[in-house]
Amino acid sequence: MSSEKMIFIFMLLLSLISSGNCSDKKHYVLVHGAGHGAWSWYKVKPLLESAGHRVxxxxxxxxxxNMKKIEDVDTFSQYNKPLLQLLATIPSNKKVILVGHSLGGLNIAHAMEKFPLKVLVGVFLGAFVPDTQHRPSYVLEKYNERTPPAAWGDTVFDSTGNKTTMLFGPQILANKLYQLSPVEDLELAKALVRRSSLFVENLSKQKNFSKQRYGSVPRVYIVCAKDLAIPLEYQSWMIQNAGFNDVLKIKGADHMAMNSKPEEVFDSLHNISTKYA
Incomplete structure (x- = not known):
């Protein structure tokens, strides 16, 4: 082979790597939990991007x-509209890795039901997981049954229209969600967390997610071992109840694993992308 051809092939490979067109580069879509926002992924997003992934x-x-007020969001579908709009723009020959944290597990399940052919794998990070045997509200109702009112601490609940809204107070943020996270992340949350809802009332009226759509997409659960908001035993029950292709575990991770253990979250997501390539 001539030196000119060798140089051309070398330059072509560099171009493919720099443009992110290699087969191991994936598109991650990260979905936050109740009261939070895209900002909660600020540590994990650049780690994935530095590995060449699109995020x-x-x-x-x-x-x-997002400029909407929770008072003007009446249904879970309306709450999830930004995610569904994003997936609608994904070309039919492309697939994303959906990652849902906390309540975001229900958001990605809803998206998997709507767009099963556009999701490579659904990843539930310390998240609520619906099954296909019960209404989508089932895991939230079971969670509420086992959680005494005192466990919600200084969370402020209110009735707004057809739903119950909630706002995490500084004490529950510090003691149940961010107890192992850097204090800077706790302060960020105190400043940015907004009033939200679990939409239990609306989800209780929706049809079950189907085996043919939601149930057909590979699912991986990442256990947060030191989670006090969704305790380990409840995570384990949901895993058994819903069934998973793989289960990973991050030791020492509180509920906000992306803050307390960002590199471990990145490693888990990167390994998932390799396995489900």
Whole structure:
């Protein structure tokens, strides 16, 4: 082979790597939990991008910098509209890795039901997980049954229209969600967390997610071992109840694993992308 051809091939390979067209580069879509926003992924997003992946962190309705007010969001579908709009723009020959944290597990499940052919794998990071045997509200109702009112601490609940809204107070943020996260992340949350809802009332009226759509997409659960908001035993129950292709575990991770253990979250997501390539 001539030196000119060798140089051309070398330059072509460099071009492919720099443009992110190699087969191991994936598109991650990161979905936050209740009260939070795309900002909660600020540590994990650049780690994935530095590995060459494309990353989109979504602000759901009335979350982050989304301009809607929770009072004007009546249904879970309206709350999830930004994620569904994003997936609608994904070409039919492309697939994304959906990552849902906390309540975001229900958001990605809803998206998997709507766009099963556009999702390579659904990743539930310390998240609520619906099954296909019960209404989408089932895991939230079971969670509420086992959680005494005192466990919500200084969370402020209110009735707005057809739903119950909630706003995490500084004490529950510090003691149940961010207890192992850097204090800077706790302060960020105190400044940015917004009033939200679990939309239990609306989800209780929706049809079950189907085996043919939501149930057909590979699912991976990442256990947060030191989570006090969704305790380990409840994460384990949901895993058994819903069934998963793989289960990973991050030791020492509180509920906000992307803050307390960002590199471990990155490693888990990067390994998932390799396995489900």
């Amino acid at each position: 989109t962190a979504v602000d759901l309705a009335a979350s982050g910098i």
